Amino acid sequence: MKKYNKITPEGTKDLLFEDCMAHRKVEAILSKSFSSRGFQEVVTPGIEFYDVMDPEVSGISPEIMYKTIDRHGRLVVLRPDSTMPIARLTATRLQNLPKPIRLYYTQAVYRSHPGLTGRSDESMETGVELLGASGRRADLEAILTAVESLSKCVPDFRLELGHAGFFRAIASQLPISPEERERIREVIESKNYAALNSILDDLEPSLPVTAMRRLPRLFGGEEVFAAAEPLCVTEEAKEMLDYLRSLYQDLAALGLGSRLMVDLSLVQRNDYYTGIVFSAYAENWGDAILAGGRYDNLLAHFDAPMPAIGFSVSVTAVAKLMLKQGRIMPVEAPEVLVFGEEGYEMKALLFASELAEKGKTCENSVFASLEEAEKYAALRGIRKIALVGEGVSYQDVPFYSGSRNEAEDGRKTV
Amino acid sequence: MKPLRIALTKGRLEKDTVELFEKIGYDCSAVRNKGRKLILPVGDRIEVVLAKAADVITYVEHGVCDMGVVGKDTIMENGSRFYEVLDLGFGKCRFALAGPKGKNFYEGFSEKTVASKYPNVTRAFFESKAMDVRVIKIEGSVELAPLLGLADAIVDIVETGSTLKENGLEVKEFVADISARLIVNTASMKLRKREIEELTAQMERAAQPEGGANL
Numbered sequence: 295m296k297k298y299n300k301i302t303p304e305g306t307k308d309l310l311f312e313d314c315m316a317h318r319k320v321e322a323i324l325s326k327s328f329s330s331r332g333f334q335e336v337v338t339p340g341i342e343f344y345d346v347m348d349p350e351v352s353g354i355s356p357e358i359m360y361k362t363i364d365r366h367g368r369l370v371v372l373r374p375d376s377t378m379p380i381a382r383l384t385a386t387r388l389q390n391l392p393k394p395i396r397l398y399y400t401q402a403v404y405r406s407h408p409g410l411t412g413r414s415d416e417s418m419e420t421g422v423e424l425l426g427a428s429g430r431r432a433d434l435e436a437i438l439t440a441v442e443s444l445s446k447c448v449p450d451f452r453l454e455l456g457h458a459g460f461f462r463a464i465a466s467q468l469p470i471s472p473e474e475r476e477r478i479r480e481v482i483e484s485k486n487y488a489a490l491n492s493i494l495d496d497l498e499p500s501l502p503v504t505a506m507r508r509l510p511r512l513f514g515g516e517e518v519f520a521a522a523e524p525l526c527v528t529e530e531a532k533e534m535l536d537y538l539r540s541l542y543q544d545l546a547a548l549g550l551g552s553r554l555m556v557d558l559s560l561v562q563r564n565d566y567y568t569g570i571v572f573s574a575y576a577e578n579w580g581d582a583i584l585a586g587g588r589y590d591n592l593l594a595h596f597d598a599p600m601p602a603i604g605f606s607v608s609v610t611a612v613a614k615l616m617l618k619q620g621r622i623m624p625v626e627a628p629e630v631l632v633f634g635e636e637g638y639e640m641k642a643l644l645f646a647s648e649l650a651e652k653g654k655t656c657e658n659s660v661f662a663s664l665e666e667a668e669k670y671a672a673l674r675g676i677r678k679i680a681l682v683g684e685g686v687s688y689q690d691v692p693f694y695s696g697s698r699n700e701a702e703d704g705r706k707t708v
Numbered sequence: 709m710k711p712l713r714i715a716l717t718k719g720r721l722e723k724d725t726v727e728l729f730e731k732i733g734y735d736c737s738a739v740r741n742k743g744r745k746l747i748l749p750v751g752d753r754i755e756v757v758l759a760k761a762a763d764v765i766t767y768v769e770h771g772v773c774d775m776g777v778v779g780k781d782t783i784m785e786n787g788s789r790f791y792e793v794l795d796l797g798f799g800k801c802r803f804a805l806a807g808p809k810g811k812n813f814y815e816g817f818s819e820k821t822v823a824s825k826y827p828n829v830t831r832a833f834f835e836s837k838a839m840d841v842r843v844i845k846i847e848g849s850v851e852l853a854p855l856l857g858l859a860d861a862i863v864d865i866v867e868t869g870s871t872l873k874e875n876g877l878e879v880k881e882f883v884a885d886i887s888a889r890l891i892v893n894t895a896s897m898k899l900r901k902r903e904i905e906e907l908t909a910q911m912e913r914a915a916q917p918e919g920g921a922n923l
Contacts, residue, residue, distance in 0.1 A: 408787075411766065411769070412766075412770065452898060452899060454898055484788055484790070484791055484792050485791035485792065485793050485892070485897070486791075486792040486793070487793060487794070488794065488795040489792075513897075513898070513901070514901055555898055555901075557898070575895045575898050575899055576895075577899065578771075579771065579895060580769065580770050580771020580772070580893050580894070580895050580896070581771065581894065581895055582894075582895065
């Protein structure tokens with residue numbers, strides 16, 4: 295039987311040194327940013343009942359969830375999303391807290407992707423949820439929190455705004471079946487203009503048909519608002535557009551102008567979103583690095599109706615971008631190797647603690663001879679050795695005279 | 709400014725796309741005399757990458773190429789996490805279900821076996837008919853499978869149908885129309901909208917049949 299004891303499952307990986315540091319740094323920056331705005335951290339279980347993730351509500355298709363069965367034969371899944379568990383948590387245990395409730399999380403999500411496509415099944419996400427608040431103030435807070443937090447990691451991103459209701463408003467004015475509506479949604483999602491036209495050609499020409507035809511092209515800068523104006527088929531659609539424009543202008547006034555985009559055709563399937571939606575894109579990353587929006591109907595599925603808005607950031611994506619952009623310094627070797635002479639082992643350890651207290655990075659030598667300690671320090675790139683005996687003296691690490699190969703091999707295994 | 713990077717499916721689609729580019733007025737001499745190079749400049753704003761069909765999708769999905777030209781057959785088989793903005797109108801053919809001449813594929817209740825280079829397309833086609841068939845993946849000359857008795861039918865790309873005919877097979881049913889599509893990475897579409905829309909519009913105009921009505 296083949297043993298899989300030396301590899302990790304496809305879609306997962308070990309995070310080493312710089313990668314790990316980059317992840318932790320992104321998490322630290324974003325956590326600090328969220329908590330300084332009054333968001334409180336929660337952790338939800340890695341395993342949840344399948345029912346919490348109900349595909350009808352979450353839009354997460356059953357095929358991509360890692361499933362297993364608990365002791366009582368009930369279906370459970372590895373958390374594929376953090377918003378659903380947080381909605382569950384808020385609707386049950388936090389029901390009686392004064393609103394709004396501000397929560398944030400940093401945890402992995404698990405999604406099973408088709409093999410060999412290079413996508414991760416396990417990815418780290420961090421995000422906020424602002425629950426029990428509706429309206430303009432809450433929307434602005436969520437977007438601004440997203441912008442400010444992300445700016446601290448990758449300043450050069452583009453922010454895209456949309457409204458989940460715009461498609462619905464137009465679709466409601468078309469004489470189509472739910473199946474046709476889904477088909478239209480699909481082709482708009484993939485901006486498949488040709489397929490959209492051929493579906494709409496079967497319908498009587500009307501303003502809603504024209505609006506639907508134009509919808510996938512309604513993205514870009516501020517000019518989109520003017521282009522969309524004549525296509526507002528209902529009073530509601532007009533209100534949405536005006537609202538979106540006012541948010542756009544508020545954000546533009548912050549100096550975000552050149553980095554703002556609008557897309558009125560954001561119609562993802564995993565769409566519990568009901569109002570504004572937003573996402574962020576950066577150069578050299580083929581997908582959104584941040585995504586969020588308003589989901590006013592989700593909590594009702596857990597019997598605690600309340601409006602809510604939130605977003606999540608792909609820590610993995612942001613960490614990789616920060617590494618690429620040289621925003622993460624490589625892991626440095628400790629400054630000092632502390633070597634205790636025979637009989638002074640404990641004193642050496644305590645001296646290392648003292649150095650650490652003072653903010654110096656140091657390592658304790660586990661080697662019994664100074665020669666071995668010197669060799670190790672040279673391999674590891676540590677510049678100084680502190681000799682601890684009766685007293686303490688420092689020496690520079692002599693140039694390592696062993697063969698170059700040995701030094702390189704050593705670095706690999708260290 | 710970084711050039712727009714377009715992945716082209718090597719072979720016929722590459723040729724047709726290059727002709728299209730030349731019709732628009734781009735200098736394609738580098739692609740025409742490419743030697744063994746795989747990344748080539750077209751004009752000064754475009755960079756062409758030559759790849760196998762399924763890889764075009766992979767490169768575009770990951771965003772290492774902004775756009776791609778690939779057959780609808782490959783899109784149907786490999787799924788889509790990108791924008792499919794234009795039907796280029798060339799590379800036209802069809803997916804069809806074919807089997808031994810004169811034999812009714814749908815007859816009887818015994819288990820049916822279908823061979824195909826496109827197992828996902830085949831599965832989806834029979835799922836839409838709520839039919840439970842055994843799908844076997846074959847890499848080349850799928851026509852062999854029914855001849856050798858491995859399969860009752862095949863799902864494959866049919867252009868003229870002459871290969872089928874010569875091997876005693878005939879089309880039983882059309883599955884889907886196929887042609888070349890222009891696809892765009894979702895993030896690129898947002899970040900480089902103007903360049904991409906401009907090129908798409910140029911390609912759309914150039915792809916119109918000569919003197920044909922503009923839709």
